[in-house]
Amino acid sequence: xxxxxxxxxxxxxxxxxxxxxxxxxxxxxxxxxxxxxxxxxxxxxxxxxxxxxxxxxxxxxxxxxxxxxxxxxxxxxxxxxxxxxxxxxxxxxxxxxxxxxxxxxxxxxxxxxxxxxxxxxxxxxxxxxxxxxxxxxxxxxxxxxxxxxxxxxxxxxxxxxxxxxxxxxxxxxxxxxxxxxxxxxxxxxxxxxxxxxxxxxxxxxxxxxxxxxxxxxxxxxxxxxxxxxxxxxxxxxxxxxxxxxxxxxxxxxxxxxxxxxxxxxxxxxxxxxxxxxxxxxxxxxxxxxxxxxxxxxxxxxxxxxxxxxxxxxxxxxxxxxxxxxxxxxxxxxxxxxxxxxxxxxxxxxxxxxxxxxxxxxxxxxxxxxxxxxxxxxxxxxxxxxxxxxxxxxxxxxxxxxxxxxxxxxxxxxxxxxxxxxxxxxxxxxxxxxxxxxxxxxxxxxxxxxxxxxxxxxxxxxxxxxxxxxxxxxxxxxxxxxxxxxxxxxxxxxxxxx
Numbered sequence: 001x002x003x004x005x006x007x008x009x010x011x012x013x014x015x016x017x018x019x020x021x022x023x024x025x026x027x028x029x030x031x032x033x034x035x036x037x038x039x040x041x042x043x044x045x046x047x048x049x050x051x052x053x054x055x056x057x058x059x060x061x062x063x064x065x066x067x068x069x070x071x072x073x074x075x076x077x078x079x080x081x082x083x084x085x086x087x088x089x090x091x092x093x094x095x096x097x098x099x100x101x102x103x104x105x106x107x108x109x110x111x112x113x114x115x116x117x118x119x120x121x122x123x124x125x126x127x128x129x130x131x132x133x134x135x136x137x138x139x140x141x142x143x144x145x146x147x148x149x150x151x152x153x154x155x156x157x158x159x160x161x162x163x164x165x166x167x168x169x170x171x172x173x174x175x176x177x178x179x180x181x182x183x184x185x186x187x188x189x190x191x192x193x194x195x196x197x198x199x200x201x202x203x204x205x206x207x208x209x210x211x212x213x214x215x216x217x218x219x220x221x222x223x224x225x226x227x228x229x230x231x232x233x234x235x236x237x238x239x240x241x242x243x244x245x246x247x248x249x250x251x252x253x254x255x256x257x258x259x260x261x262x263x264x265x266x267x268x269x270x271x272x273x274x275x276x277x278x279x280x281x282x283x284x285x286x287x288x289x290x291x292x293x294x295x296x297x298x299x300x301x302x303x304x305x306x307x308x309x310x311x312x313x314x315x316x317x318x319x320x321x322x323x324x325x326x327x328x329x330x331x332x333x334x335x336x337x338x339x340x341x342x343x344x345x346x347x348x349x350x351x352x353x354x355x356x357x358x359x360x361x362x363x364x365x366x367x368x369x370x371x372x373x374x375x376x377x378x379x380x381x382x383x384x385x386x387x388x389x390x391x392x393x394x395x396x397x398x399x400x401x402x403x404x405x406x407x408x409x410x411x412x413x414x415x416x417x418x419x420x421x422x423x424x425x426x427x428x429x430x431x432x433x434x435x436x437x438x439x440x441x442x443x444x445x446x447x448x449x450x451x452x453x454x455x456x457x458x459x460x461x462x463x464x465x466x467x468x469x470x471x472x473x474x475x476x477x478x479x480x481x482x483x484x485x486x487x488x489x490x491x492x493x494x495x496x497x
Contacts, residue, residue: 003218004211011207016200023192030188034181035160039149042162042174045107046147049164049172108159108175112141114168129154131175137163141171151178158182217246225253269427278320285313323442326379326449341480342368343402345378349385350400357389365402370474372454377474380450383443384409384470391468405477412467416460424460447472 110130111119116138118130131154133141140146145165152159158178165171224239237257240250288310291298298306343365350361370377384407388398391413399410416424423429425448428441447470448458454475463469 004208004215007211007214008204008207011210012200012204015203015207016196019196019199023196027185027189027192031181031185034184035178038160038176038178038181039162042107042149042160042176043164045109045174046162046164046172049109049166110173110175111166111169112137112163112171112173114142114144114170116141131159131161131173137171137173140165144168144170221246221250228257278317281313281317281320285310285317288313320442323446326376326442326446338371338374339369340372340374340377342370342377342381342405342407342474342477345374345381346385346400346402346407349378349382352382353385353389357392358395359389359392360395360397362397362399363401365400366404367480368402368405368477369480370405370454370477372450372474376450376453380447380472380474381407383447384472387411387443387470388413388468405475406471406473408469408471410463410467410469415462415466415468421460421462425458444470450474 109121120130131152136148140163143165144167147162147164150161152161159175160178161173161175163171163173237254240247288306292306346365388409388411392398392411396412401408425444427445451458451472451474456473456475458472460470
């Protein structure tokens with residue numbers, strides 16, 4: 001199911017529930033109102049039979065008011081709107097009421113004696129039926145007080161029956177058919193059903209229209225993104241219009257495309273540069289191996305030199321591959337960082353470098369702990385120290401300092417050309433003077449990547465008085481606790497080696 005269909009369905013369902021609730025409420029309210037009117041009419045008529053009775057005439061008892069007006073006067077004469085020439089029925093009930101089944105709207109009346117006998121006044125139909133008594137009716141008639149309202153079904157006709165006590169004479173039962181009420185309720189129910197169905201259909205159509213209108217920008221956004229991903233043209237961007245959620249989504253998508261474009265460009269450059277750098281050692285290695293195949297014609301010393309060249313070229317090739325693999329790891333950390341003693345890594349790197357060159361190192365190191373990958377930081381520190389070794393003259397001095405989490409390495413070599421300073425940490429970049437030295441141009445790029453992975457920085461500048469000065473931070477640094485430093489290294493190291 002599409003999003004547009006779901007929105008239309010939800011809108012239709014919501015309207016259907018609202019219409020159903022409104023229809024049920026309206027039906028219940030109208031039904032209660034109509035039945036309330038019937039009950040009020042029954043009580044009003046019952047009050048006429050419960051009013052004080054006038055003295056009866058010679059042949060009759062007290063005459064309560066009839067349905068149309070005042071009761072009969074003395075001697076049985078009909079009052080206004082009361083009994084006509086037909087005289088009275090039992091208990092003085094006017095006999096001129098128009099015949100109708102159970103009295104229709106005027107109601108049907110029967111009297112109940114205290115001992116349970118039913119009397120039906122005349123003028124209520126040629127053969128009026130009686131309403132059967134319930135135990136409650138008999139109790140009210142016996143007591144002459146109290147009242148009850150009930151629904152009865154007599155010969156298929158639904159009646160609303162009021163039983164009202166009339167004192168010593170028993171009780172009067174007044175009934176009124178509910179046919180008109182049920183008819184009106186049926187009409188109302190049909191009207192509500194038609195209106196509800198029409199409302200639901202209209203809600204579905206409007207829901208579909210609203211969904212189409214609301215989702216039109218999303219549809220355009222989807223088509224645009226599909227076109228971008230299909231063409232694989234990372235230079236294209238989405239148009240950002242307005243400040244709504246779709247505009248923010250477009251901005252996020254464009255930012256993702258920016259990062260992806262930079263990543264793809266960096267990978268292409270890395271592959272191009274790596275393939276270029278690999279050609280030279282591979283070509284030299286191939287030539288030396290071909291010569292080695294004819295080593296029998298060479299003097300022993302030349303053979304030994306040739307094997308040494310091959311081993312050296314293999315070492316360079318191995319180092320280059322290792323550097324490329326290190327750069328391929330990217331700037332993100334591989335996992336949660338460990339606490340690394342940076343000062344210890346620096347001392348170990350200096351000791352390794354001293355075994356490869358005749359240099360003098362001046363160390364000023366503070367005990368420092370950083371968080372990160374120990375192997376990555378160790379490789380970056382080794383590259384820094386090794387870079388200083390390559391550019392230092394024989395017997396020269398390299399100054400190494402570690403303070404406030406910042407590692408600084410200064411050599412006393414030729415320093416950087418001003419044009420080279422912005423490019424020092426770029427991949428495969430080698431200054432003009434560096435092309436005659438061994439290396440791939442990836443060492444300082446690895447340093448910057450390791451520094452930025454921990455939230456630090458790497459910067460290069462020319463030192464006052466000559467030489468290059470490299471400063472690197474591997475992120476927030478702390479001093480080791482006395483417990484962890486105990487038996488390890490002194491609180492500070494200030495030495496020359």
